[in-house]
Amino acid sequence: MERLRLAVKKEGALQFLSHLDFARCVRYIIIRAGLPVLYSEGFNPHMKLSFASALGVGVGADVEYLDMELAEPVPVADVIERMNAASPDGFSVRDGKYIDAKAPKLMAVANYAVYDIKGPAARPVSQDELDGILQAFNEASDVTYEKVSVKKGHKVRLIAVKNHIVEPVSGIVEKDGICLRAGILETEDGAIKPQQLWDVLMAQFGLPVQADLVLAWRRGIYVRKNGTNYSLFDGV
């Protein structure tokens, strides 16, 4: 068994897929590419394919990683070429590397994601004002977010935002809105969503935006250890 790790891009039409739909699309691409992919045993065989994260509806990604198990090795360049030739608009394979079959699952190691978080401004805002708001946030030692669970009977949980935002948030004023750049760390308590950071900045720091009107774009996903971000190809 060969374990191949690929770095792929999710954009365009695929940006609007849920994780399950995206995963199905990728399975079709792998089948059309004719790769010798392995399946689980049993009555209902599943393709041996796993992802680093579950990207939500509307969230595009410059890079997402996936692992698949192949019955025999196929040169990485061939895999990339065959998959890209069988891909719909919005998907492409950027890079790949065979990794140790026993390496931990992507989902278990990928713990740091960098996003662009973008939405229209509620009123005209200057770069200085935005910088001021972000500075206030970055300097605040304790920021909490009230997460209301829809599933668990509207139970409210307090999330310590600064446990997840460990690097300063930056931002620029663009002609059609505000674009923030933020890294989000996943801890044993989970993570926060880009939209939740947007809400915190709006509600607690006066970022002049609308809560609902926001889209996140993932710029990168890493293994973060001792303050350094490593690529998921590096096998840290």
Next chain:
Amino acid sequence: MSRTVVIDPVLLSKVSKPARYVGGEWNSVVKNHEDVKLTVAYCFPDVYEVAMSHLGLRILYALLNERQDVAAERVYAPWPDMEELMRSKGYPLFSLETKTPVIDFDFVGFTLQYEMSFTNILNMMDLAGIPLFSRDRGEDMPLVVAGGPCAYNAEPLADYIDLFCLGESEESVQLLADTIIAWKEAGKPGGKKGLLKQLAGQQGNYVPAFYEPKYGSDGQYQGLTVVEEGVPAQIEKCVVSDVEHVYFPTKPIVPNIDIVHNRAVLELFRGCSRGCRFCQAGMLYRPVREKSPQRLVQLAKDIIKNSGYNEISLMSLSSADYSCLPELVDQLLDAFKDQKVSVSLPSLRIDSFSIDIAKKVQQVRKSGLTLAPEAGTQRLRDVINKGVTEENLMQACENAFKNGWSTVKLYFMMGLPTETDEDLAGIADLAYKVLNLYRQITHKNNGKVTVSVSSFVPKSHTAFQWYGQLPVEEIQRRQQYLKGLIRDKHISYHYHDAKTGRMEATFARGDRRMGRVLYEAWKLGCKFDGWTELFDYDKWMQAFKNAGIDPDYYAARTRSTEEPLPWDHLSDGAGKAFLKKEWQKAVEGSLTHDCRHLSCTGCGVCPSLGVHVKDYKEGDSHGKITFSC
């Protein structure tokens, strides 16, 4: 330069399932409009997941896109949340491929699959900015065309559609495209009317503006008058005589989101001549014409290779009737044995043989079996010419239970002509018999029988086209009566909303005046009427009131066989005399055999359209003597 509609992604991400509106699927075809001579927007008046599951439009889409000079694109009805966004921000209805506003296409084609989608057609035209009424559309507006089964009773939509196309379009759509291109290149002689006049002379084409309905002083429909010189009084459907070689797409669009039928589809044959008297499809798609197993296996291989699908569904009106089914299934299973591709058979015949095939295709997971006895007693099954017996059903179930199935779903209809409470009690009896059979065979008590009962809607072009539908209250009484007879927790009972059935019946047998009701209903906000959660019966009743029309005139009235019918001019090739005879035989409870295997029964389709039954086991039936009674 063609315009495009750009939807702000931030806003789009707020609607449910935004991927419905972005296109970009594998095998979808994007062309530059500057490079083609004709642009076609194929519209399905329902949401993406339903629309994308429809084979007919996929065939026409792929077929027209094979041509260098045509760009065919898809347009589906936006779900109400998306509609709200589009209306509030001023986004017009646009195509999935190039995001071109629908109003900018040369040709806008709607498929008419079920009556309860009609309000969506009006709504889509309105969202596109296209005037709803044909008479209000100027020369700069697209040609609005419609086809599909509901085109056989076109009258309720006659005021809105420029051209209806009856029958199978794989061949005729080429002529249609050629005609429009030639007309455009010649400088549009005679304007749109000139084009329609020319089209009206071609087989299958109905231009409603060239005909005027007459009504008596009592409001009774009296027939249509031809008001344009040189157009035919009778429109005959188009039919493909060589189904073996007719175009079938092998590069199906693979949707990015899950849809209702998300699998590859193989069409085994066209038509079904079992002759169930309630069934409109059984009349509209005659005669039976099969593809050969060799051709089907080749198509299947290509489709799987080009799509990546892991399931292929064998589709037809009654797939288990395919003469070479065992061979075909063996060949397909063999062809795909290393590829994790499964074969599925959506419609099963009620007999033991059919279960053997189902066994073969469902080797691992035994999902439920679905069988359709349609009526609860032999008497009523004979009335509808269903041609199955209780013995057939029991044998099929016995075979299934012995082979590991534990769930059987039985489909029935309620409100059929001559139906009594005894026939309904027969439904409950059958359900109990099937469940007891399971207990007897397996000695287990985990069997499950689902009884699903829909309410009968009389349809045009069938033997029951004269029969009046029962009132809603009576259907509801019967539904409750049957409910009271089913008292076993292993039998579940489902029934359809009687009110939806009544609305369907008004359109199914409506005349041109129903167009007014449709307009009123649309103005009151009716849309997606086929969706239980969006159907609003009170609004529909208001619409009838506003239009001054009594729904029972269309739905509930049993008509005389001598009365002119609003679809008399739209022919599927079968004669009215044949239907009258079938109606008479129904009342007597006498059966009519299937002409696929035995002699011609005289429906008239073959002689009037110059086509032949093609069944590989029965041999070449060109020698069969066919007639029209």
